Amino acid sequence: MLHIAKRRTVADRVFTGGLIACGVLAIVPLISVVWTTLSRGSERLDIDFFTQSMRGITGAGGGALHAIMGTLLITASATLIAVPIAFGTALWLTEYAASTTSPAVKALARTVRGVIDVLAGIPSIVAGLFMYAVIALTLGPGYRSGFAGAVALALIMIPVVERSGEEVLARVPAELKEAGLALGAPQWSVILRVVLPTALPGLVSALLLGISRIIGETAPLLLVAGFTDSMNYNLSAGRMISLPVYVYSQWQNKGVDAQAYDARAWSAALVLLAGVLLLHGLAGLVIRLQRQNRQVRRARR
Amino acid sequence: MPLKQFGRELLVIDVLAPSDTVRSSGARHENAPHLSEVYPPGAPQLRQASHRDVLRIFSVVAAVVTLLLLGGVVVFLAIEGAPALAGTSENLPAGASSIWALAGPLLFGSLWASALAIAVAAPLGIGVALFSVLVMRGALGRWLGTAIDVLAAVPSVVYGLWGLMVVAPQTVRIYNWLATHLGWIPFFAGQPSTTGRTICTAALVLAIMILPIVSSVSREAIRLVPSSSIEGAQALGATRQEMIRRVVLPEARSGIMAGIMLALGRALGETMAVAMVLSATPFLVSFRLLSSQNPGTVAAYIAQNYPEAHGLEVNALVWLGLLLFAVTFVVSFFARLVVRRSSGGSR
Numbered sequence: 001m002l003h004i005a006k007r008r009t010v011a012d013r014v015f016t017g018g019l020i021a022c023g024v025l026a027i028v029p030l031i032s033v034v035w036t037t038l039s040r041g042s043e044r045l046d047i048d049f050f051t052q053s054m055r056g057i058t059g060a061g062g063g064a065l066h067a068i069m070g071t072l073l074i075t076a077s078a079t080l081i082a083v084p085i086a087f088g089t090a091l092w093l094t095e096y097a098a099s100t101t102s103p104a105v106k107a108l109a110r111t112v113r114g115v116i117d118v119l120a121g122i123p124s125i126v127a128g129l130f131m132y133a134v135i136a137l138t139l140g141p142g143y144r145s146g147f148a149g150a151v152a153l154a155l156i157m158i159p160v161v162e163r164s165g166e167e168v169l170a171r172v173p174a175e176l177k178e179a180g181l182a183l184g185a186p187q188w189s190v191i192l193r194v195v196l197p198t199a200l201p202g203l204v205s206a207l208l209l210g211i212s213r214i215i216g217e218t219a220p221l222l223l224v225a226g227f228t229d230s231m232n233y234n235l236s237a238g239r240m241i242s243l244p245v246y247v248y249s250q251w252q253n254k255g256v257d258a259q260a261y262d263a264r265a266w267s268a269a270l271v272l273l274a275g276v277l278l279l280h281g282l283a284g285l286v287i288r289l290q291r292q293n294r295q296v297r298r299a300r301r
Numbered sequence: 302m303p304l305k306q307f308g309r310e311l312l313v314i315d316v317l318a319p320s321d322t323v324r325s326s327g328a329r330h331e332n333a334p335h336l337s338e339v340y341p342p343g344a345p346q347l348r349q350a351s352h353r354d355v356l357r358i359f360s361v362v363a364a365v366v367t368l369l370l371l372g373g374v375v376v377f378l379a380i381e382g383a384p385a386l387a388g389t390s391e392n393l394p395a396g397a398s399s400i401w402a403l404a405g406p407l408l409f410g411s412l413w414a415s416a417l418a419i420a421v422a423a424p425l426g427i428g429v430a431l432f433s434v435l436v437m438r439g440a441l442g443r444w445l446g447t448a449i450d451v452l453a454a455v456p457s458v459v460y461g462l463w464g465l466m467v468v469a470p471q472t473v474r475i476y477n478w479l480a481t482h483l484g485w486i487p488f489f490a491g492q493p494s495t496t497g498r499t500i501c502t503a504a505l506v507l508a509i510m511i512l513p514i515v516s517s518v519s520r521e522a523i524r525l526v527p528s529s530s531i532e533g534a535q536a537l538g539a540t541r542q543e544m545i546r547r548v549v550l551p552e553a554r555s556g557i558m559a560g561i562m563l564a565l566g567r568a569l570g571e572t573m574a575v576a577m578v579l580s581a582t583p584f585l586v587s588f589r590l591l592s593s594q595n596p597g598t599v600a601a602y603i604a605q606n607y608p609e610a611h612g613l614e615v616n617a618l619v620w621l622g623l624l625l626f627a628v629t630f631v632v633s634f635f636a637r638l639v640v641r642r643s644s645g646g647s648r
Contacts, residue, residue: 008540008542008543009540011540011542012540012541012542012543014542015541015542015545016436016541016542018428019428019431019432019435019436020432020436021428022424022425022428022429022431022432023428023429023432023433023436023437023445025425026425026426026428026429026445026449026452026512026516027445027448027449029452029509030448030449030451030452032463032467033452033455033459033460033463036463036466036467037459037463040466084359084363085363085366085367086363087363088359088360088362088363088364089360089363089364089366089367091356091360091363092357092360092361092363092364093364095360096357096360096361097364108364111368112364112367112368115367115368115370115371116367117633117637118371118630118633119367119370119371121566121570121629121630121632121633122374122570122626122629123569123570123571123572123600123625123626123629124570124572125570125572125600125603125604125622125625126374126378126570126622126623126625126626127374129378129603129618129619129622129623130373130374130377130378130622132381132615132619133377133378133380133381133382133619134373134377136381136615137377137380137381141615155370155374158367158370162367186354187354187357188354188355188356188357191356192356212454215456216454216455216456216457216458216459217456218456218457218458218572218573219572219573219600219603219604222604222607222608223604223607244456244457244458244573247458247459247462248458248461248573248577251461251462251465251577262466265462266462269456269458269459269462272456272458272459273455273456273459276454276455276456277451277454280451280454
């Protein structure tokens, strides 16, 4: 009897030890990634890095202003394209398709959900190739622009934002909607004045997470936006580089002074990482603020 | 229509219109008569307001655009990729005799690297999830969960740089040790790589990238296990290990499987990190982990060869992209099948 109990205790200890080891082991790469990026990235994080492009630079010096501007322009336009489609689809699924009894609409809603699942699984490079195929078949294979990159990124962003948006919209309490409808408001008015304001913080956080998902994308931009050493503020024509592509091209096309290229790559990686973490932090903050607000309101009652 | 002159009446009628109302809540009491029974649909004047619903039109258009997007992806990739089917060793990348001779080894490489990554990430991710929910309850466990989720936010180029400059050099000594002492195992046979840019390193980096997917989905699945089941097992005197093995894991199985399949799809499509870390040899099919000769992956091959490709080579890369999409689609399809079956089985 006794040794069975002992064996069980030992098995339990070993197992728990294994779980603790998993927890510790999983943290190691995170610390390593963040630490390496911080220590190697801070080397070239000077004023030049934020005020100069790489035009005419073949060794040390230069900066990533063109890549930072490119990232901002491309990400902003991708967001502008993706958001109406993503939130519109989410709204249709949660509000309109859910309130119908027509079997045709129900089937359509199921299809749309399935399509979103498939879209969410598209590898990012395939999104880039798709955009290349569209360009090659319409404008000719040589066309590169920031806008083409933005469309490819929007394709990646739509399922991400739609899914979390749908989740947020579905969580709006039915009582609120019913109260609005019972007061005689038409459905569009209930959506605009009740559903959307209630869901707003969640939608904002869905949006921020969607942006953080695409801001680090490299592969699609590599294919359709290309890389350049110069500034380009024109989204519709000419190659436009973004920070992740900058990291890749600095590493890939090293000149004579390899150290300088590596240092710039790490600095760009650091800026990128900081941006992504900031977006994540903001998304979390928005949600937390909303929760606090709700608790305060509940307490007042 | 006289109704239009009386805004108030219109509103009332809108409330009663069967298409737009209380049905949306889903909270209707089961025994209550449905609105459509009280006000049967088909009375034309009741549908007035919905015609002016701009919001509805907008959302329908958005949904249709989403539908068309998927069709567009498949059609455009197929049209632009199809010419590569007629390619010969004259005009295909790397002098491949046909597109399939090029695609086969690369598809193998993608599947092999992803399988290795899952072999590392699945046990680790489930372990982390169990640890943060059942062992480290409270703030520290939550903090660990958030920290692991940060791993998911790190862009893949950063992982590429890190894998290349930190992981690969560190692993060279380990690989040498493995090759000398465990070289009789076929996976470790042969001369180990001197740069560390092997499929094993690539798979390790991939594993770290997909770890947060496995762990966050598993964490949600484990949280959903009823606490009454867990407390019941504990009340019967089960140790933590017994409780996890007999109660938690069987209950959370379908959720955990879903997480693993999701992670597999992600690993298959990962491009930049693999393209930067792995030094690949074309047309190679090999199970050796530590060699300097490694099979490439589809996604990384596309990214590496696209900048210099011209003519039919580009069409070949587009066709490879379509194949990759098909493979990830099949994986996610089977994932859903597995999840449905295992969740049906446990009930």
